[in-house]
Amino acid sequence: MATIQIENGPAFSCGPHDTIMRAAVRAGHGFPYECNAGSCGNCRFELLEGAVHHHRADSPAYGERDQRRNRWLGCQALPESDCRIKVRLDAHYESTYPPRKLAAELVDIAPITHDISEFTFRVVEAQQALPGQYALVKLPGMDAPRAYSMCEVSDDGLTWAFQIKSVPNGKASAVLARLHPGALVDIDGPYGMAYLREDADRDILCVAGGSGLSPMISVARAAARSSALAGRAIHFLYGGRMMRDLCGEPMLQALPGYGERIHYHPVLSAQPLDGAETWTGRQGFVHEAAAELFGERLKDMEVYFAGPPPMAEAIKRMLHDNAVPQGQVHFDEFY
Ligand code: FES
Structure with missing residues (x-):
């Protein structure tokens, strides 16, 4: 020591x-x-x-x-x-919940898309986190931990769930693909500053791509349940290349206020689209869709985003171009 x-x-x-x-x-x-x-x-x-x-x-x-x-x-x-x-x-x-290192057991794996799954762990001691934060997860056989955002930490602090995208040829992805319930990992957390601001009385915009789904779902869920934000709209933009990449809507549909104050806006960036279905929704990149949808209103929103680096960079530039005050913009750069 x-x-x-x-x-x-x-x-x-x-x-x-x-x-x-x-x-x-x-x-x-x-x-x-x-x-x-x-x-x-x-x-x-x-x-x-x-x-x-x-x-x-x-x-x-x-x-x-x-x-x-x-x-x-x-x-x-x-x-x-x-x-x-x-x-x-x-x-x-300074952390609201100072991070701790805890042993954890994998209790469930649930597929969300063709390449994103939700991994649920039970930690040995209760530990709380703020919605939108991340943890360092040390997987078996890996020498360094990987940062993954939680989509949910249970109220008792004992169950931590992460939505994780599988990366082709990724070392951690290969380990995750082999994990079965009962596997033991170490979780160190929570970390991160891109957590829900319940004291910010503004409409909320969450923008996600890839496994950025996880922290944005966490923020949206907590915002939907927050009495301090009860009068506020929650807009959730999710960008994928093809239809099979889109996700998040069923999780939002499960929240009170979906379709009234909670809105899901899927955006596809690639052509041709997969499958026989015809896509009639938004096309392009999520940062373009956010600018088109909200324009001048962006300045009055609390904005959270998470996704692959090029997406995050484009969103940052778009928010800057639209004069969104920095204090209203929340993201963690941990990729
Ligand atoms: Fe240490 Fe980013 S926090 S390099």
């Missing part, structure tokens, strides 16, 4: 297999982060004293300049001794 002292700030303990950022967040400190995977650079800190090494040696956000300045990535840095570090804490990153 190492002691990490933040210059002009608090000290906290970091366990032998923990990273400095995760240990800080577990201890309730607002250590900045986003992707938890060495990609965004948000968790960078300066090492003033002590020794660390990176779990992921080829972290994309880590460069020569960092090495020269003795800067490290908090989400990857494992301490080799007690350390003194310099980082600016920010209350924005």
